[in-house]
Amino acid sequence: MVSKTSNILAATAAVAVIATASASHGAEKIPDTQAIKNVVLVHGAFADGSGWRGVYEDLTARGYRVSIVQNPLTSLADDVAATKRTLDRQEGPAVLVGHSWGGTVITEAGIHHNVESLVYVSALSPDAGQTTGQLYEGYQTPPEFVIETTPDGYGFISPDKFKIGFANDTTDADAAFMRDSQVPVNMSAFGTKLEHAAWRSKPSWAVIATDDKAFDQRMLQDMAKRIGAKVTEVAASHAVFMTQPKVVADVIDEAARKGAVAAR
Numbered sequence: 001m002v003s004k005t006s007n008i009l010a011a012t013a014a015v016a017v018i019a020t021a022s023a024s025h026g027a028e029k030i031p032d033t034q035a036i037k038n039v040v041l042v043h044g045a046f047a048d049g050s051g052w053r054g055v056y057e058d059l060t061a062r063g064y065r066v067s068i069v070q071n072p073l074t075s076l077a078d079d080v081a082a083t084k085r086t087l088d089r090q091e092g093p094a095v096l097v098g099h100s101w102g103g104t105v106i107t108e109a110g111i112h113h114n115v116e117s118l119v120y121v122s123a124l125s126p127d128a129g130q131t132t133g134q135l136y137e138g139y140q141t142p143p144e145f146v147i148e149t150t151p152d153g154y155g156f157i158s159p160d161k162f163k164i165g166f167a168n169d170t171t172d173a174d175a176a177f178m179r180d181s182q183v184p185v186n187m188s189a190f191g192t193k194l195e196h197a198a199w200r201s202k203p204s205w206a207v208i209a210t211d212d213k214a215f216d217q218r219m220l221q222d223m224a225k226r227i228g229a230k231v232t233e234v235a236a237s238h239a240v241f242m243t244q245p246k247v248v249a250d251v252i253d254e255a256a257r258k259g260a261v262a263a264r
Helices: 004-020 049-062 076-087 101-109 159-166 172-180 187-191 217-226 245-263
Strands: 038-042 065-069 094-099 115-121 147-149 154-157 204-209 230-234
Touching (some): 038 049, 038 076, 038 101, 049 065, 049 245, 065 076, 076 094, 076 101, 094 101, 094 245, 115 245, 159 172, 204 245
Parallel strands (some): 038 065, 038 094, 094 115, 115 204
């Protein structure tokens, strides 16, 4: 049986090829006087932090200090703790970014004193007192996105549906590697009520992948509207954080530059 650690290590190797080729080069350097120079990236379920490789390379080329959280995906509390552990290490204010399930994590962890602004990348954004699962009420998840649950309560994306449901804008080879190295999530985390909603007190941005098959598009739009996020749409799959790194990095850069004004 392949351990979860092995899955994570495999995923780390997988995404480097996908994202590196798409990284932005020659992006405008941030000014030395900019207040927010730190970015913390939080991945979602079925993936790991290496999926941010292209975004990382783009932002570091601009002069940002970028840190990537490795969520254990064992519970909301564990993922929030992992994120806060990274936020504690930031020297100054930061933009906190989450993809998919990572949006729930940054919503809870984003009250951290080092967080100035939030970026949701095709991500969930529950309210305080609400569970992540409740966000899905009234919406229809596309049939291409199928989760299979193990006897101990962890979810994997169905192998037969992985490419079309998660990463339809990657090559067959890349999607196959991602499929076979996916990191399962404890499904009980979706039933945990949040204690805080950082988007209620901090400015938010949202990147919405218009070809995302993990969410009802109405759900993505309604979540972004509810939190008052500035929305950027891009034609991409749920793997937008891997396949459109420049678009995502541009939004993070905007959140840092505009949040920097408030941070002064």
